[in-house]
Amino acid sequence: MTKQIRDAIEQYVKLVGAGPTEAIVELYAPDATVEDPVGTPVRQGHAAIREFYDVIGALDRDTELRADTVRIAGNEAVFMFTIVTRVAGQRFTLTPIDMMEFDDAGKIIRMRAFWSQEDMAIEPE
Amino acid sequence: MTKQIRDAIEQYVKLVGAGPTEAIVELYAPDATVEDPVGTPVRQGHAAIREFYDVIGALDRDTELRADTVRIAGNEAVFMFTIVTRVAGQRFTLTPIDMMEFDDAGKIIRMRAFWSQEDMAIEPE
Numbered sequence: 001m002t003k004q005i006r007d008a009i010e011q012y013v014k015l016v017g018a019g020p021t022e023a024i025v026e027l028y029a030p031d032a033t034v035e036d037p038v039g040t041p042v043r044q045g046h047a048a049i050r051e052f053y054d055v056i057g058a059l060d061r062d063t064e065l066r067a068d069t070v071r072i073a074g075n076e077a078v079f080m081f082t083i084v085t086r087v088a089g090q091r092f093t094l095t096p097i098d099m100m101e102f103d104d105a106g107k108i109i110r111m112r113a114f115w116s117q118e119d120m121a122i123e124p125e
Numbered sequence: 126m127t128k129q130i131r132d133a134i135e136q137y138v139k140l141v142g143a144g145p146t147e148a149i150v151e152l153y154a155p156d157a158t159v160e161d162p163v164g165t166p167v168r169q170g171h172a173a174i175r176e177f178y179d180v181i182g183a184l185d186r187d188t189e190l191r192a193d194t195v196r197i198a199g200n201e202a203v204f205m206f207t208i209v210t211r212v213a214g215q216r217f218t219l220t221p222i223d224m225m226e227f228d229d230a231g232k233i234i235r236m237r238a239f240w241s242q243e244d245m246a247i248e249p250e
């Protein structure tokens with residue numbers, strides 16, 4: 001299970017950086033929930049999750065997993081990654097910590113992303 | 126609230142490294158829960174939490190917060206820290222990611238620690 005979870009996390013970060021959205025959605029179980037960032041309304045189900053990732057899917061972006069932060073315990077995991085997006089000559093760098101819970105098939109059933117505006121760096125390109 | 130949470134996290138890591146146990150327990154609300162590591166039985170209330178921290182309170186140890194990992198969202202936070210314990214000529218290094226939820230008074234109401242045996246390094250001193 002640990003290896004399955006680790007693979008899913010690596011795949012997730014890679015797909016968030018490169019898409020396609022549908023492949024990200026397929027990492028989630030049909031009734032999965034996404035709370036990103038923590039404290040905002042929870043999105044549930046593939047349609048709502050697709051809508052969420054479609055927003056970043058339209059942006060010029062890349063991601064990197066901070067491999068030394070991956071922690072797996074039971075059927076849950078946390079990890080930090082960096083996402084850089086480039087919009088209108090600005091470069092936005094965000095490094096959230098995501099928490100994920102998995103079902104026995106290795107699908108994500110819950111994702112919660114910990115970050116706030118303070119964790120976003122904005123620079124000219 | 127963000128500053129209050131950040132202060133509590135700094136205080137927590139410092140006290141886990143130096144004690145006393147009672148000061149750690151006081152960071153928790155009376156009915157708080159602790160799940161450490163995630164996947165093991167949840168401890169609830171000051172008496173159970175005291176018993177948990179008394180175990181490490183007896184060890185030669187120190188801690189360090191990885192300040193670049195602190196992420197605060199709503200009334201919850203995650204952070205990574207390192208705890209080094211020395212027992213019988215061996216040095217145990219563990220770097221968990223802890224998740225905490227706080228009440229309005231800034232007391233911890235829930236703590237969940239993400240780590241597994243794989244994240245523990247054991248070396249001779």
